[in-house]
Amino acid sequence: MSQSGRKVASPEWVVRFYRYWWGEAASSLGNQIGNVAIPLLAVYQLRATSIQMGLLRGAETLAPLLFGWFIGAIVDRRDSKSLMIFSDGARMCLLGVVASLAILHDLTLDALCIFLFALTALNLLFDNGAVVALPRVIPEEKLAWANGRIQMGVAVGDFAGPGVAGVLIQLLSAPIAIIAEALTFGLSIIGVSRLRIPEVLDDRRDKKGVIHESINGIKYVLRDSTLRPLGIATLLSTFCTDAAFAIIPLFFVRTLHISPIGFGIAFAIPGAVAVLVAPRSGLLLNKFGIRRLLVGCYLVSATCGTLLALCPRGIGWLPLLCVALGGWSASVVVNLVVSATYIMQWAPRDTLGTVNGAMRFLALAAAPIGSVVGGIVAQHLGMRNTLLIFGVAAFAAASPLLTLNSRNAFRQKGAVDRV
Numbered sequence: 001m002s003q004s005g006r007k008v009a010s011p012e013w014v015v016r017f018y019r020y021w022w023g024e025a026a027s028s029l030g031n032q033i034g035n036v037a038i039p040l041l042a043v044y045q046l047r048a049t050s051i052q053m054g055l056l057r058g059a060e061t062l063a064p065l066l067f068g069w070f071i072g073a074i075v076d077r078r079d080s081k082s083l084m085i086f087s088d089g090a091r092m093c094l095l096g097v098v099a100s101l102a103i104l105h106d107l108t109l110d111a112l113c114i115f116l117f118a119l120t121a122l123n124l125l126f127d128n129g130a131v132v133a134l135p136r137v138i139p140e141e142k143l144a145w146a147n148g149r150i151q152m153g154v155a156v157g158d159f160a161g162p163g164v165a166g167v168l169i170q171l172l173s174a175p176i177a178i179i180a181e182a183l184t185f186g187l188s189i190i191g192v193s194r195l196r197i198p199e200v201l202d203d204r205r206d207k208k209g210v211i212h213e214s215i216n217g218i219k220y221v222l223r224d225s226t227l228r229p230l231g232i233a234t235l236l237s238t239f240c241t242d243a244a245f246a247i248i249p250l251f252f253v254r255t256l257h258i259s260p261i262g263f264g265i266a267f268a269i270p271g272a273v274a275v276l277v278a279p280r281s282g283l284l285l286n287k288f289g290i291r292r293l294l295v296g297c298y299l300v301s302a303t304c305g306t307l308l309a310l311c312p313r314g315i316g317w318l319p320l321l322c323v324a325l326g327g328w329s330a331s332v333v334v335n336l337v338v339s340a341t342y343i344m345q346w347a348p349r350d351t352l353g354t355v356n357g358a359m360r361f362l363a364l365a366a367a368p369i370g371s372v373v374g375g376i377v378a379q380h381l382g383m384r385n386t387l388l389i390f391g392v393a394a395f396a397a398a399s400p401l402l403t404l405n406s407r408n409a410f411r412q413k414g415a416v417d418r419v
Helices: 012-045 050-079 080-103 109-137 140-170 173-192 210-223 227-246 250-255 260-288 290-308 314-346 349-364 367-381 383-401
Strands: none
Touching: 012 050, 012 080, 012 109, 012 140, 012 173, 012 250, 050 109, 050 227, 050 250, 050 349, 050 367, 080 109, 080 173, 109 140, 109 349, 140 173, 140 260, 140 314, 173 349, 210 227, 210 349, 227 290, 227 314, 227 349, 227 367, 227 383, 250 383, 260 314, 290 314, 290 383, 367 383
């Protein structure tokens, strides 16, 4: 408040950022509702087996493998705002079709796999557009601050989304929860449509094809002394995580006998923890440095994944599940904030989408394989043993980070100091 009593206007970049934040948070809320509603639709209405749940998870993770390596180059060539709006609108329509078929009892597991594959591809398009847009919306020295706030907004969706989905499924049905998911993408459109994003145009793109740029992006990542170990570590972790998460809905429902509301509460725990941790990620980075912080994140994540296998039946599952999912969420959020800030600062601005797409491709290449392997192992060894096996295996993901060049982790130290 100024001496004259008039309120001081916020800088223009702050207004732009919170419009961006609105679209990102609404999209995240919708994704979290779907993360509960769609697996429970498969479990309760379609009566899916553990192998079928693995295939469903595999269909969800196949899109980054097929499209992730070149979709970033497409985003670099297009208006990111238009791509984000298109993605939101297409997801609304797609979910409307899924909900309608489910209500009419005409939905099959094969069709749900196809729909989920398309939905994930659209999520990938939106996320890459958002990554490219953020450095154009705010000053570069505010990137670490902004990524912390974005992850806090995502965490609110992580907290509210599963709870909303669980209540809607318990009181109404899974198709109604999917309709609610579709409506959140309409809210995202409202925020993104009001956003002004200065586009960076590069004449070189007219001379190089998308495939050429995408291959160069992958080469850039593989040659970089920091991006390469980050990508390898995430690939190993993703394989183990997707092997476990492919069967977690079945494990919760058929082994622990958790109700839809309990399922929603369980998946709301990571969001509640992430709300507290996300704004403090920059402070943790200053204190521990990028190498020690990321190694710690992967070790905590693997430990918490192992704890999931030890959850007992009955109400006794709640304390251990809170610790496991809470610790896992904290480690993942800090990892995301630090990694995203690094990539946004280190990659060339006009090829940020290409580099980010290459990173996602290398990180998620093992996800479909992990999902299918998890379903097959669970079919033969049981779900609890499968969670234990891949929880222990996830400790190996920290090893590539021991070679991380922490001295060159951030070009501008001030971006972290001011968080």
